Amino acid sequence: xxxxxxxxxxxxxxxxxxxxxxxxxxxxxxxxxxxxxxxxxxxxxxxxxxxxxxxxxxxxxxxxxxxxxxxxxxxxxxxxxxxxxxxxxxxxxxxxxxxxxxxxxxxxxxxxxxxxxxxxxxxxxxxxxxxxxxxxxxxxxxxxxxxxxxxxxxxxxxxxxxxxxxxxxxxxxxxxxxxxxxxxxxxxxxxxxxxxxxxxxxxxxxxxxxxxxxxxxxxxxxxxxxxxxxxxxxxxxxxxxxxxxxxxxxxxxxxxxxxxxxxxxxxxxxxxxxxxxxxxxxxxxxxxxxxxxxxxxxxxxxxxxxxxxxxxxxxxx
Ligand code: 5RP
Numbered sequence: 064x065x066x067x068x069x070x071x072x073x074x075x076x077x078x079x080x081x082x083x084x085x086x087x088x089x090x091x092x093x094x095x096x097x098x099x100x101x102x103x104x105x106x107x108x109x110x111x112x113x114x115x116x117x118x119x120x121x122x123x124x125x126x127x128x129x130x131x132x133x134x135x136x137x138x139x140x141x142x143x144x145x146x147x148x149x150x151x152x153x154x155x156x157x158x159x160x161x162x163x164x165x166x167x168x169x170x171x172x173x174x175x176x177x178x179x180x181x182x183x184x185x186x187x188x189x190x191x192x193x194x195x196x197x198x199x200x201x202x203x204x205x206x207x208x209x210x211x212x213x214x215x216x217x218x219x220x221x222x223x224x225x226x227x228x229x230x231x232x233x234x235x236x237x238x239x240x241x242x243x244x245x246x247x248x249x250x251x252x253x254x255x256x257x258x259x260x261x262x263x264x265x266x267x268x269x270x271x272x273x274x275x276x277x278x279x280x281x282x283x284x285x286x287x288x289x290x291x292x293x294x295x296x297x298x299x300x301x302x303x304x305x306x307x308x309x310x311x312x313x314x315x316x317x318x319x320x321x322x323x324x325x326x327x328x329x330x331x332x333x334x335x336x337x338x339x340x341x342x343x344x345x346x347x348x349x350x351x352x353x354x355x356x357x358x359x360x361x362x363x364x365x366x367x368x369x370x371x372x373x374x375x376x377x378x379x380x
Contacts, residue, residue, distance in 0.1 A: 080303045092307060109148070117337055127179050150169055170222070171212070210245055224287065233262075243281065260290045289307060319346060326359045
């Protein structure tokens with residue numbers, strides 16, 4: 064198989080990390096041949112001045128319920144709304160909490176159907192006459208998602224882009240890719256974008272080789288934007304060989320300076336922005352953190368300058 068051969072011959076690959084991909088006639092990577100409506104929607108998600116975005120992710124409740132920091136979205140997230148370029152959320156929160164007067168782009172969660180307490184498939188049996196516990200290999204209940212809204216709903220909610228989880232390497236890889244391609248087919252009829260979100264199963268290594276594989280597969284199958292994690296090693300090879308924009312997920316809460324360093328490094332290595340949740344809304348001072356992240360993404364502040372800004376704003380209360 065070509066991929067397996069490719070993995071074996073890693074050292075012979077050339078990612079041209081020093082040569083940006085041309086995007087003639089439109090500011091956003093890989094998007095210059097889209098139709099007007101899709102370009103316009105993507106111009107709401109990404110700032111046309113620099114091609115970057117600060118997306119605020121607070122859709123965690125779709126499988127986690129009231130995540131720490133999101134117990135009351137009206138209290139904790141609405142104050143952050145003015146500083147985001149795009150809001151990543153579920154339709155339930157959009158309708159119940161987000162004012163319809165918002166001018167922000169909407170990244171609407173479009174997959175779901177399982178929760179963090181979905182049962183593992185485990186059973187007891189015997190080996191050599193002794194009792195033993197078994198779990199189905201590679202079985203990951205969280206990856207057993209479906210599409211979670213139809214395209215008319217996305218239009219009613221004025222979504223700019225739909226977010227769909229894709230579980231490459233998991234038991235439900237095929238199904239999650241089908242969810243994505245179904246959404247691409249439906250959304251592209253109306254000029255709405257699709258963002259494939261790399262969901263890393265427990266069995267998968269979070270390294271650049273895995274993210275190159277996952278992000279490239281999603282782009283090849285039609286994702287307009289791909290979201291993945293930052294890797295300390297080789298991140299520029301992920302952004303380089305993915306033909307559409309990549310935004311990074313923040314992941315679990317880090318000290319503020321570390322989260323700013325991660326954002327800075329990702330941008331310098333070719334990411335088109337961040338789609339960050341816990342590192343903002345679980346910060347000691349979410350508004351100051353949001354402004355500091357914006358500084359790093361849109362104003363090219365160094366992480367240290369961003370951190371100084373964070374501390375300065377925080378101290379002024
Ligand atoms: C759920 C998501 C989340 O929106 C996002 O990844 C969470 O953001 P963060 O990791 O920064 O809290 O895609 O899987």
